[in-house]
Amino acid sequence: MRDECESDQRFRVLLVEDEPVAARLLQAQLASVGGRVTTAGGVQEALRLLSYERFDLALVDLGLPDGSGLSVVGGAVAAGVPAIVQTASDRVEDAVEAMRAGACDFIVKPVTPSRLVRAVTAARGATPPGVARPGSPEPHTPMGRTLRLAEKVARSAAPILVRGETGSGKEWLARRIVELGPRADRPFLAVNCAALPADLAESLLFGHERGAFSGATERHPGRFAEADGGTLLLDEVGDLAPALQAKLLRVLEDGEIDPVGARRPRRVDVRVIAATHRDLAAMVRAGSFREDLYWRLAVFEIEVPPLRERRDEIPELIRRFVAEAAETGRAFRADPDAVRQLSQRDWPGNIRELRHAVLRAVVLADTPVLGLAAFDWPPASADDGVADPDPGHATEPFSESPASLSSLAEVERETIVKALQFHGGSMTAAARSLRIGRSTLYRKMELYGLSGRGA
Numbered sequence: 001m002r003d004e005c006e007s008d009q010r011f012r013v014l015l016v017e018d019e020p021v022a023a024r025l026l027q028a029q030l031a032s033v034g035g036r037v038t039t040a041g042g043v044q045e046a047l048r049l050l051s052y053e054r055f056d057l058a059l060v061d062l063g064l065p066d067g068s069g070l071s072v073v074g075g076a077v078a079a080g081v082p083a084i085v086q087t088a089s090d091r092v093e094d095a096v097e098a099m100r101a102g103a104c105d106f107i108v109k110p111v112t113p114s115r116l117v118r119a120v121t122a123a124r125g126a127t128p129p130g131v132a133r134p135g136s137p138e139p140h141t142p143m144g145r146t147l148r149l150a151e152k153v154a155r156s157a158a159p160i161l162v163r164g165e166t167g168s169g170k171e172w173l174a175r176r177i178v179e180l181g182p183r184a185d186r187p188f189l190a191v192n193c194a195a196l197p198a199d200l201a202e203s204l205l206f207g208h209e210r211g212a213f214s215g216a217t218e219r220h221p222g223r224f225a226e227a228d229g230g231t232l233l234l235d236e237v238g239d240l241a242p243a244l245q246a247k248l249l250r251v252l253e254d255g256e257i258d259p260v261g262a263r264r265p266r267r268v269d270v271r272v273i274a275a276t277h278r279d280l281a282a283m284v285r286a287g288s289f290r291e292d293l294y295w296r297l298a299v300f301e302i303e304v305p306p307l308r309e310r311r312d313e314i315p316e317l318i319r320r321f322v323a324e325a326a327e328t329g330r331a332f333r334a335d336p337d338a339v340r341q342l343s344q345r346d347w348p349g350n351i352r353e354l355r356h357a358v359l360r361a362v363v364l365a366d367t368p369v370l371g372l373a374a375f376d377w378p379p380a381s382a383d384d385g386v387a388d389p390d391p392g393h394a395t396e397p398f399s400e401s402p403a404s405l406s407s408l409a410e411v412e413r414e415t416i417v418k419a420l421q422f423h424g425g426s427m428t429a430a431a432r433s434l435r436i437g438r439s440t441l442y443r444k445m446e447l448y449g450l451s452g453r454g455a
């Protein structure tokens with residue numbers, strides 16, 4: 001079907017508009033950019049057309065004589081047709097609802113030709129539901145749905161709440177959303193709310209004036225001001241202290257921050273993406289998270305599924321991480337049987353755990369083909385009692401810095417620490433299990449600032 005649509009330059013548009021003059025105008029504009037337009041004047045007619053005709057795009061007015069255009073959006077999404085909604089300028093909240101129902105964009109009436117062309121081009125460029133882009137996961141998988149939703153919300157400026165287990169790729173998804181949206185080349189900053197020191201949290205986020213408190217020798221803009229015009233990822237938002245929850249609500253509601261010690265508030269334009277592995281709704285019920293803030297943050301809520309529910313991605317991820325590690329000049333590939341077995345594992349630390357396992361395997365490899373044993377740490381002979389700790393932020397000593405572990409060197413350092421821990425600080429035993437000489441181990445410990453304190 002995709003081929004058929006690509007070979008026919010004229011894409012098929014379902015235009016749902018009851019106003020004859022507006023319909024004629026839009027029809028002409030759509031035709032001028034290659035659209036073959038079928039018009040429906042109401043909900044029932046549109047749903048009927050969607051049920052037996054194929055369309056590449058639907059442009060839906062929300063206020064229709066026989067009901068809300070939202071039902072048409074639902075029908076289009078169910079039929080795998082990207083939907084753009086049109087709304088009056090005083091009904092933008094309806095557009096938010098339509099986006100939640102799966103619309104990929106909204107335009108406010110009266111639409112200019114250039115805005116219409118942009119919306120249509122973007123919607124046609126977005127993967128239509130049910131059609132996989134080469135290299136992207138199959139669309140009916142949980143992650144396929146997540147990515148489709150990400151593509152849709154990327155174009156809006158509304159806050160997003162990304163939920164998912166530790167290491168499942170919440171920050172990765174947030175970055176992807178930003179890349180797909182109009183703020184792609186604007187600042188992107190990430191703050192781990194769980195790691196904010198209590199006494200400095202407010203000024204780190206919202207800034208302070210010089211002399212605002214003892215020790216404030218310089219003015220500091222704070223993360224919100226630094227992200228002005230761009231996006232701020234608030235990771236572990238569930239860990240934000242109640243006083244800061246109130247201040248965050250103010251930014252989201254009024255677009256203003258109050259730097260500590262400043263005489264007047266400052267306006268900022270920041271898209272907030274919040275991420276959490278916690279059940280924020282349960283926290284709201286328990287009284288530890290503000291309900292009003294929850295509703296503000298969760299205009300769009302996106303779930304990143306745990307890796308065990310997207311096992312089909314594991315072979316590709318392994319290939320990608322092996323290639324990433326091989327950028328250091330060493331060429332490796334994973335043994336297909338190992339890949340099969342690794343794909344069956346549960347990976348409680350999700351993609352981060354898989355990535356570390358692959359990077360570690362490359363660090364330790366002495367053959368170009370990585371067998372299953374290469375991915376296990378501690379090595380298979382090791383005592384289970386000292387097995388790899390939960391690879392989540394809470395327990396992993398070197399992954400709690402704001403950026404997650406990223407370089408091969410960091411993984412190498414972590415591997416050395418674990419080897420030393422495992423062998424009770426014995427360098428000889430650690431070097432043997434790492435399959436490197438004692439002097440190499442010593443050199444690397446120096447390099448990573450580990451010498452003299454064991455693990």
Ligand SMILES: Nc1ncnc2c1ncn2[C@@H]1O[C@H](COP(=O)(O)OP(=O)(O)OP(=O)(O)O)[C@@H](O)[C@H]1O
Pocket residue numbers: 164165166167168169170171172173235275277317320351352355392393404405406
């Ligand atoms: N789809 C993906 N493809 C490639 N790498 C990915 C993907 N998803 C996540 N990763 C990588 O996995 C690691 C963990 O991802 P990320 O930091 O986004 O997880 P997280 O859910 O935000 O973790 P946490 O809950 O600890 O904050 C990162 O190195 C990231 O680059």
